Amino acid sequence: MKAAIIKTVGSIEICEAPTPVLNDGESLIRVIYIGICGTDVHLFNGNHPTAVYPLIPGHEFVGELVESKGRGSERFNIGDTVVAQELFTCGTCDACAKGEDNVCNELSIIGVHTDGGFAEYVKVMTHKMYRLPKDIDLKLAALTEPLAVAVHDVRVSGLNVGETVLVLGGGPIGLLIAVVARLNGAGRIVVSEVNEYRRKFASDMGFDTIDPASDGFDERLRDMTAGRGFDVSFEAAGAPSALSTCIDHTKNTGVIVIIAMTSNAVAVDTGKVFAKELTLKGVRLHSQYNFMGAVDIISGGALSSDLQKFITGIFPLDDVAEALETVRSGNNCFKILLEVK
Numbered sequence: 465m466k467a468a469i470i471k472t473v474g475s476i477e478i479c480e481a482p483t484p485v486l487n488d489g490e491s492l493i494r495v496i497y498i499g500i501c502g503t504d505v506h507l508f509n510g511n512h513p514t515a516v517y518p519l520i521p522g523h524e525f526v527g528e529l530v531e532s533k534g535r536g537s538e539r540f541n542i543g544d545t546v547v548a549q550e551l552f553t554c555g556t557c558d559a560c561a562k563g564e565d566n567v568c569n570e571l572s573i574i575g576v577h578t579d580g581g582f583a584e585y586v587k588v589m590t591h592k593m594y595r596l597p598k599d600i601d602l603k604l605a606a607l608t609e610p611l612a613v614a615v616h617d618v619r620v621s622g623l624n625v626g627e628t629v630l631v632l633g634g635g636p637i638g639l640l641i642a643v644v645a646r647l648n649g650a651g652r653i654v655v656s657e658v659n660e661y662r663r664k665f666a667s668d669m670g671f672d673t674i675d676p677a678s679d680g681f682d683e684r685l686r687d688m689t690a691g692r693g694f695d696v697s698f699e700a701a702g703a704p705s706a707l708s709t710c711i712d713h714t715k716n717t718g719v720i721v722i723i724a725m726t727s728n729a730v731a732v733d734t735g736k737v738f739a740k741e742l743t744l745k746g747v748r749l750h751s752q753y754n755f756m757g758a759v760d761i762i763s764g765g766a767l768s769s770d771l772q773k774f775i776t777g778i779f780p781l782d783d784v785a786e787a788l789e790t791v792r793s794g795n796n797c798f799k800i801l802l803e804v805k
């Protein structure tokens with residue numbers, strides 16, 4: 465099969481690669497569209513802590529089922545339009561037993577630890593695969609995985625109807641969180657983002673925005689909730705000061721959800737966490753149940769008009785290097801897809 469392979473850090477090439485061989489309980493998907501994620505850029509740049517090279521990256525795929533072996537295959541038909549949670553898990557550890565497969569002790573992520581979907585075919589666990597309606601918009605369906613991240617993050621936060629939300633970081637994940645929070649009935653939603661293009665993007669989608677690098681940032685952010693603070697804050701920026709902004713601007717007994725991966729340890733003012741009785745929650749990927757939530761949102765079309773706006777470019781697989789460079793530059797692009805033929 466044709467595949468884009470990162471052989472060494474900083475170089476990606478279109479090559480011939482062996483088509484994945486299925487074991488019992490696995491399925492083979494012919495990739496049609498696949499989103500490029502910040503993780504893929506990290507893999508390309510060599511700053512992913514656990515990646516193994518050479519590697520075919522890519523985990524935000526939608527495609528057509530071409531083969532399914534053994535367990536679970538009876539639930540599908542060849543030719544189904546499918547998406548899949550990009551995880552291989554053990555199914556037996558304590559986390560798996562609790563349905564928290566995203567923190568499985570033996571977690572292996574497709575496109576990070578095993579070959580991903582920047583290729584004609586990708587192999588998945590059949591029981592983590594879901595059929596989409598025949599008439600689904602395949603480009604929107606490629607957003608199922610990042611949407612699942614947002615569904616997971618909002619559900620973990622425990623956000624209730626009418627509550628106020630602060631999102632730090634207005635990239636694709638931050639804005640998907642904002643969109644899911646709105647669907648969930650949030651009151652006011654404020655997106656804090658330093659990049660002007662992304663700020664405009666968020667405000668065009670109907671969110672209040674603020675530039676964290678601007679003068680009087682803290683005071684204006686305080687004014688946005690009339691000094692009361694936010695019920696829930698999402699740290700999706702990864703900037704050194706972002707967590708302390710969350711601690712300062714989340715109201716007493718509020719919840720802070722930590723999404724951003726930072727390479728350096730971040731200091732926490734535990735005195736404030738104590739005094740305000742804050743809850744800090746880490747989130748990783750998405751549990752299978754929350755992935756199913758994203759599948760249902762995509763299938764039902766509840767966010768279609770919002771999600772349509774996310775996709776700002778589509779490149780053929782052959783132009784993967786240019787596509788990655790576009791995402792890396794962050795210039796005037798939001799979500800970029802690869803089209804695999």
Ligand SMILES: [Zn+2]
Nearest residue numbers: 501503524610
């Ligand atoms: Zn992703």
Ligand SMILES: [Zn+2]
Nearest residue numbers: 554557560568
């Ligand atoms: Zn497990």
